[in-house]
Amino acid sequence: MRASDADRERVAERLRDAVAEGRLDMEEFEERLEAAYTSRTYAELEPLTQDLPSPRASAPAASSASWQSRIGGPAGASSTGPSPTASASAVAIMSGFERKGRWTVPAQFNAVAFWGGGELDLREADFAAREVVITCVAIMGGIEITVPPGVEVDVRGIGVMGGFDQGRSLENRPEPGAPRVIVNGLAFWGGVAVKVKEPKRPKGNGKKLHGGETRKEL
Template identity: 40%
Template sequence: MTEQFGPSDEAKQAIPAVSPDHDVLACDEDRERSAERVRSAVADGRLELGELDGRLTAVYRARTRGELAVAVRGLPEPGPRDRLVVDRAPTSRFALGLFGGFRRSGEWVLPPRFTAWSMWGGGRLDLTEARFCAQETVIRAVAVWGGTGIVVPDDIDVEVKGFGLFGAVGGRGARKSARPGAPRVVVKAFALFGAVVTKPKGR
């Protein structure tokens, strides 16, 4: 009987499999996804802040998907809220509550500029599961004898500007996220005998 030499079954299992697209050239979207994994890992405490620049440099210098895989080695895949800025069409650009109400919630996509009017009515913008077309989004909220509530999650930066004339503009949800590279939302509000209130998730 001829004895055959080669790796045992156990050894074969120990050899890491090479992804079929290992040598495929990486595109900008591949790099951005990988960069977001690195930023998320720093925000979660998986990576030290000092490792951020080195990892990101490796990501943006990578020419193939195999090199990207090396740059993000040991980091978890993005979760459902990890990619907040997306290349998708906006769900809507305008909301109007006129003698009635409006509501935007769930996983919807905001444009770089969004306008909300509440006139003798009310409305609610819930950004808890929202995605964004740009790194910075401006929401113009006007309330005339009405009210608009804006719910913001804790993984985005929020700034509230504006004033109320016989009304109120509330910025309880205004704050800077601890997450590196977080999207930024600027609320520009005006309230006349009404209110525009920005509040954090869960309140």
């Protein structure tokens, strides 16, 4: 029987869980994921997860619940309060734009930088959907995207006398339940940089003393 898109996505989800649990390395994961999305029948899909435990036998990771609280826009915000909704686009023409802190990443976001630059920081953001697509157009400009560890990132952009720089930092394992970020678009005489960084830690409440020393308040 021919497989549907939903069947392929279920297999892909099991593969993502398996790589997050350490059952598959990144090379095996990428090979099986590509095979899953190109499979046409159940006979082609079945061997991809035959040596993996069934979904019921695999205990959900603790991080899955934390990601669920951040997916679905403001309704999925944490107890610290809902994140403000943001527009679905950002444009910098001989200027700059910035999206960081608590904001909601829409399912489709467009970013344009022409003779300018932009920064999209997703480390503290909520996500309107399980999968979001960020389309970047950088013409003689640059766009930087920062995602937290555990998020699956798929960079598909095209560079013409420019480039989409994924960096070695993207070699992180996606966590169960984490959102998937697809970055596509065009960089012409410009660049789009995608990197993974830990969320910022809150600054301490220390006071500076003479000589540059810092004293923490107790």
